[in-house]
Amino acid sequence: MFSTDTDPRRLGTNNRVRVLVVAALAAAAILIPAQQRAEAAEVCTGTDCDTVAFVDAGSTISLYQDLVASSAVGVFAFGDSNDEPLMGDWDCDGEATPGMYRRSSGAVYLRNSNTQGVADQTFVFGNPGDIPLAGDFDGDGCDTLAIYRPAETRFYISNTLGNGVAETSFAYGAFGDQPIVGDFDGDGDDTVGIARPGNGLVALRNSLQSGEADYSFSFGNPGDQYIAGDWDGDGSDTIAVYRSSNGTFYLQNRHQTGIASYSLSVGAYRNAVTARGIDEVRSFVPPSNPDSTNPDSTNPVSTGGSVSVAGFAPPPPRPVSGPIDVSGDGCVD
Ligand SMILES: [Ca+2]
Ligand SMILES: [Ca+2]
Ligand SMILES: [Ca+2]
Numbered sequence: 001m002f003s004t005d006t007d008p009r010r011l012g013t014n015n016r017v018r019v020l021v022v023a024a025l026a027a028a029a030i031l032i033p034a035q036q037r038a039e040a041a042e043v044c045t046g047t048d049c050d051t052v053a054f055v056d057a058g059s060t061i062s063l064y065q066d067l068v069a070s071s072a073v074g075v076f077a078f079g080d081s082n083d084e085p086l087m088g089d090w091d092c093d094g095e096a097t098p099g100m101y102r103r104s105s106g107a108v109y110l111r112n113s114n115t116q117g118v119a120d121q122t123f124v125f126g127n128p129g130d131i132p133l134a135g136d137f138d139g140d141g142c143d144t145l146a147i148y149r150p151a152e153t154r155f156y157i158s159n160t161l162g163n164g165v166a167e168t169s170f171a172y173g174a175f176g177d178q179p180i181v182g183d184f185d186g187d188g189d190d191t192v193g194i195a196r197p198g199n200g201l202v203a204l205r206n207s208l209q210s211g212e213a214d215y216s217f218s219f220g221n222p223g224d225q226y227i228a229g230d231w232d233g234d235g236s237d238t239i240a241v242y243r244s245s246n247g248t249f250y251l252q253n254r255h256q257t258g259i260a261s262y263s264l265s266v267g268a269y270r271n272a273v274t275a276r277g278i279d280e281v282r283s284f285v286p287p288s289n290p291d292s293t294n295p296d297s298t299n300p301v302s303t304g305g306s307v308s309v310a311g312f313a314p315p316p317p318r319p320v321s322g323p324i325d326v327s328g329d330g331c332v333d
């Protein structure tokens with residue numbers, strides 16, 4: 001069930017009334033499927049809207065084609081249960097696919113298709129404990145990795161994939177902040193921001209350097225996980241939160257304090273990751289004669305509106321190299 005008018009901050013008296021109204025509207029939507037579809041369509045009014053991949057405790061990824069109920073187009077496993085999930089367009093074809101970051105070692109595992117299988121690319125980036133981020137920081141159409149080092153409250157940005165030295169680093173945020181990546185001004189370049197889980201502060205920058213926030217506002221509750229995406233397709237990324245306590249995803253289409261523009265109940269997951277270009281996952285259309293009885297079949301098996309891929313691949317190999325010189329001073333950081 002989803003609503004278009006749910007306050008993710010708190011439920012005061014006014015908001016309880018609002019929730020009752022929303023519940024009534026939602027009940028009406030059940031009776032009027034056409035109205036439900038119309039409300040769902042409002043989340044994406046452009047032609048190229050981002051969606052979300054939800055990752056469960058076992059690193060199984062449920063990839064949504066649209067932010068509406070029952071629109072998961074891919075359900076497949078990648079990585080180990082403690083890995084930090086990423087989505088990015090690693091091969092520059094317009095479609096985001098999975099990555100996994102092993103925070104204990106800094107190992108990165110990238111895959112170039114939204115199917116189950118082993119990594120297409122592995123390397124080491126950052127140090128144990130770093131938080132990985134994916135984005136197109138130079139606007140060339142290819143996503144690369146950055147890390148946020150909580151102990152330094154510092155971002156390290158790289159515009160190439162592989163072992164190497166970060167090209168840019170700068171301090172931003174405070175201890176305990178969650179890093180966020182997005183194209184907040186819609187100019188084609190991703191930049192970063194932070195969310196402060198204790199009070200819901202969101203502070204976003206439009207350039208890759210320390211400085212005052214270009215946008216700051218409040219959104220979310222303690223415990224929420226923050227991501228950014230272009231949910232309405234207008235070219236600019238805005239904030240969303242996934243609230244694991246109630247299994248609900250809340251998004252905001254403006255850089256401002258206020259109620260969520262849209263929410264979607266998706267169930268219990270470990271992480272939510274922004275997914276771009278997922279409308280191009282046409283390869284998931286099942287073949288005319290899928291072997292649905294063979295669990296080892298490589299054919300995708302259609303089950304209603306979602307598609308699952310049978311089989312389970314072994315985890316990707318661990319690289320042998322160790323921590324790298326991220327800051328470029330010639331020493332391992
Ligand atoms: Ca891609
Ligand atoms: Ca890039
Ligand atoms: Ca930008």
Ligand SMILES: [Ca+2]
Nearest residue numbers: 230232234236
């Ligand atoms: Ca937008």
